[in-house]
Amino acid sequence: MVRLRRTPAHVPAARRKTDDLSGTYPAYTEDITVAGSLLKDRLSLIVDTITGRDEERKFELAHCLNVDKVQLVNRFGAEPNIVGTVHVTTTHLIFRADDGSKEIWIANGLIENRNELLAFENRDLIEDLPxxxxxxxxxxxxxxxxxxxxxxxxxxxxxxxxxxxxxxxxxxxxxxxxxxxxxxxxxxxxxxxxxxxxxxxxxxxxxxxxxxxxxxxxxxxxxxxxxxxxxxxxxxxxxxxxxxxxxxxxxxxxxxxxxxxxxxxxxxxxxxxxxxxxxxxxxxxxxxxxxxxxxxxxxxxxxxxxxxxxxxxxxxxxxxxxxxxxxxxxxxxxxxxxxxxxxxxxxxxxxxxxxxxxxxxxxxxxxxxxxxxxxxxxxxxxxxxxxxxxxxxxxxxxxxxxxxxxxxxxxxxxxxxxxxxxxxxxxxxxxxxxxxxxxxxxxxxxxxxxxxxxxxxxxxxxxxxxxxxxxxxxxxxxxxxxxxxxxxxxxxxxxxxxxxxxxxxxNRFDDGLLPKENLSETTMSAIAHRIAELKGLCGRGSSVSTSMVDSGHDSSGTNSEAAGDLEDGKLTNRLLSQESGVYEQTHQSSGVLKEDEDLIRFNVRWQPLRNARRCASQQCLAEFPSAVDRRIHCFTCGRIYCRRCIKMCDVRRELVCVGCKRETA
Ligand SMILES: [Zn+2]
Ligand SMILES: [Zn+2]
Structure with a gap:
């Protein structure tokens, strides 16, 4: 099995010319975003069928689970094309070479989430004009x-x-x-x-x-x-x-x-x-x-x-x-x-x-x-x-x-x-x-x-x-x-x-060759962090409920069914702090500033970029496929997320993770 981040630099992109899978330029590729946009219809179809939303499509479904005679094309033409079959399953997208020489698995979770599919469908032409x-x-x-x-x-x-x-x-x-x-x-x-x-x-x-x-x-x-x-x-x-x-x-x-x-x-x-x-x-x-x-x-x-x-x-x-x-x-x-x-x-x-x-x-x-x-x-x-x-x-x-x-x-x-x-x-x-x-x-x-x-x-x-x-x-x-x-x-x-x-x-997909922390990335996140800190010191913003939980304050009030997600966050937080000491600083400083609600909205310590291999969201846990993939800090909890799990906070114009956003909403 080929894992995504072990893929060689010359990423092959498979394309099939005649299939109606995706219009004029059909493609099956290891590039997960591409695969996502092109196979979105198939996936939503399967989801609909499985969730029972679309009974009539069952017959059709049987026909589209496999797409054979797909060519895996080496994008630099450095290696010959490999002919194989794409299997669309509920959990993975799998390419298998006919001669068994290659097999690629891509988790569907990595491809697109439903909201993005919807956004893609409803693309706004006027917005695209610039x-x-x-x-x-x-x-x-x-x-x-x-x-x-x-x-x-x-x-x-x-x-x-x-x-x-x-x-x-x-x-x-x-x-x-x-x-x-x-x-x-x-x-x-x-x-x-x-x-x-x-x-x-x-x-x-x-x-x-x-x-x-x-x-x-x-x-x-x-x-x-x-x-x-x-x-x-x-x-x-x-x-x-x-x-x-x-x-x-x-x-x-x-x-x-x-x-x-x-x-x-x-x-x-x-x-x-x-x-x-x-x-x-x-x-x-x-x-x-x-x-x-x-x-x-x-x-x-x-x-x-x-x-x-x-x-x-x-x-x-x-x-x-x-x-x-x-x-x-x-x-x-x-x-x-x-x-x-x-x-x-x-x-x-x-x-x-x-x-x-x-x-x-x-x-x-x-x-x-x-x-x-x-x-x-x-x-x-x-x-x-x-x-x-x-x-x-x-x-x-x-x-x-x-x-x-x-x-x-x-x-x-x-x-x-x-x-x-x-x-x-x-x-x-x-x-x-x-x-x-x-x-x-x-x-x-x-x-x-x-x-x-x-x-x-x-x-x-x-x-x-x-x-x-x-x-x-x-x-x-x-x-x-x-x-x-x-x-x-x-x-x-x-x-x-x-x-x-x-x-x-x-070498962007090679594990270990590139530095674990890129100077420009570290500087960028340090600047963002500093801004967050200063904003906190200036006392802008008001919400504290999330940071109370994220920064380790215990409160029996959150221990309810509705706060399940918060509890998850706290658990991860604690595990992380036990493992690496990353969050210990947070606990101390927020303890000191306990009385001043504005000052504890931001996490003072952010998770280091080093060894940030996967998204911190428990629902996502997506691995960062290459060294250049953007790792983004949540301003509120300080942990690192993938782009799909980070959203702009409407009130404060800051990047926050989906979990923190939901809690502040
Ligand atoms: Zn967060
Ligand atoms: Zn994620």
Whole structure:
């Protein structure tokens, strides 16, 4: 039997294409939240039948207890798919491989509770609207302070010239329709140079595009003209950098296919710069090796050898170096036009890294979502293909899988290690974004481009990931963040030793490898605790009944049938204090402050995060599946709960456990 927290880092997600189990993107996965949303109907059906609420469904039930021919897909494509059967029981969801090689059990209690199911069913579209309109081009370019030399061009209305680009493109206003259309014909897949970032202090810009269709000697007057106009639209100088992120060998291979790179001599204002960032196939193999190193090796020699042969850190470094080059160029007032082959993998990585370095807005939770919306989703990174949302059905599709987005998140994490005070979000934000790029639980990352998402009408049919992120924003806050401390992240370290393996992502399910207490988490809970304490000292709030019980005061009045839950709480409390001494302090201090009711509402001692392996609720007892799962303190009783067992106290705007909330209500 496979236990959840022992699952390897490359969590397989099983998906079945044709079954009607869950609509267009059916999935059975070890990710309990995903499994929950997709199998909720089946579970509620079973509950209804068992509780006798729905007699008629019994026949139907017999048919849906097992779902066979389910494929357990390895989400990084690192291991072959496993075919098996999903058994839906009243207590567990079980996946069994047909050949007996794998068996996964997930307790239904971990999946969803009934209230959440209901909330999911009744999802409010209006409430979801801000999530689905995270990126508004006018607002974003207005925020950037784009000059009058740039404007929205109608060239791609209805996606007529480029179906993988956004519908609205910002181009130099001086460019005639003739020039623009001419350039789309000369760029691979019509992906012409378009504005993505305007650096206000110098007026320099980042434009992105795909490789030119030069072959060995082809020229295109309109494309050359457009580059000239882009140079002129930048206020500081006409010369610009043409950045090709590909190694020379890739460029030559493309040249032989009628594509290739620009000839500097044909452009009046261009300096060609190339970077050696490898292609998606190299990155896919690299990540497989990396995962092998961090999960399978036993000796140090093996680990270092495998890590070295993966080349992962080398690749991450080359992306960051390119991002730094672009950022430096803009600071010096030089505009950059960036491309790789199609301009949706390496280009997305490096321009996004450059913007993170340049603009503090993108280092906030909201701003980072805008950046992902803009340079990944709108400009057409192929999430469906790269993340194999539909499972790779053939060899061609297998070759499309690549951890390009994960690698970008890795780059962001590396920057966060160097500048821990300059990011509003923490690494959990990145890890959950990674999870949901693969999970298909939200519509945000589904599809290969903006047009796909419009065609699928996802904003009406699915929930936006950003709405979900908004609802639990405090999970993603970095306690060390100092807003606007610096504007640009200058002098980043790119020496070899500055790069490290992101174990919190790749080893998040490994027991024992990650620190038991994470510095950021401990600080966060210490701050929350301090606030609770101060509030208590200031005498705000009035309820005392719960803390009387929780802090160990004995009262025969509570010893009744109705107070059964309270008694349970007290019992646990005592057991804990006997075991670890955690609550002893509480008893003493509340004893001292016995007379002042306001001062004892809060527990002075909170349960340490160390060794907090499961939710303190006796009804839940859910294990925290990975090291990054949020462990939340109840302000009233001080014990640690999972997210589902913590609620916001309506009166005092504090997080309290379900038990304490019920008692104060
Ligand atoms: Zn509580
Ligand atoms: Zn819980």
């Amino acid at each position: 999530g689905w309109s995270r990126l508004d081009w006018d607002i974003e370019f207005g925020r950037q302070g784009v000059s009058d030399a740039w404007g929205c061009n109608k060239i791609n209305l209805g996606y007529q010239n480029c179906d993988t680009y956004p519908e609205r493109l910002w181009l130099p206003t001086s460019a005639s329709a003739n020039v623009v259309v001419g350039s789309t014909k000369f760029r691979s897949r019509g992906r012409l140079p378009a504005l993505t970032y305007f650096y206000r202090p110098t007026g320099a810009v980042i434009c992105r595009c795909a490789q030119p269709l030069t072959g060995f000697s082809a020229r295109n007057v309109e494309d050359e003209k457009l580059m000239e106009l882009i140079g002129k639209a930048s206020s500081t100088g006409e010369v610009l950098y043409m950045i090709d992120t590909r190694p020379k060998i890739n460029q030559m291979v493309n040249k032989a296919q009628g594509k290739g790179y620009e000839d500097e001599r044909n452009y009046t204002n261009m300096r060609l710069v190339t970077f050696d960032i490898d292609n998606i196939h190299v990155m896919r193999q690299s990540q497989q090796k990396l995962l092998e190193a961090v999960t399978k090796t036993t000796s140090i020699t093996d680990y270092i050898k495998t890590l070295d042969s993966s080349g992962w850190l080398k690749h991450v470094r080359s992306i960051i170096e390119c991002g730094i080059f672009i950022a430096d160029a803009l600071i010096k007032g030089m505009s950059c036009v960036v491309h790789c082959s199609d301009g949706w993998d390496r280009t997305s990585q490096v321009v996004a890294v450059a913007q993170l370095i340049l603009d503090p807005f993108y280092r906030t939770i909201h701003g980072f979502q805008v950046l992902v919306e803009k340079d990944w989703l709108a400009f057409g990174h192929k999430f469906d293909d790269r993340c194999a949302h539909l499972g790779a059905q053939n060899d061609e599709a297998l070759k499309e899988i690549s951890p390009v987005f994960t690698q970008f998140l890795d780059c962001v994490w590396q920057l966060m290690q160097q500048r821990p005070m300059d990011f509003q979000f923490n690494e959990r934000c990145l890890i959950e974004m990674h999870e949901h790029a693969y999970s298909c639980q939200f519509g945000t990352f589904i599809g290969n481009c903006e047009k796909d998402r419009k065609d699928l009408n996802l904003s009406k049919r699915t929930k936006s990931l950003w709405t979900y992120f908004n609802s639990k924003q405090d999970d993603y806050l970095n306690p060390f963040y100092k807003p606007n401390r610096v504007s640009c992240l200058v002098n980043l370290d790119t020496r070899a030793a500055a790069f490290s393996v992101w174990h919190s992502l790749y």
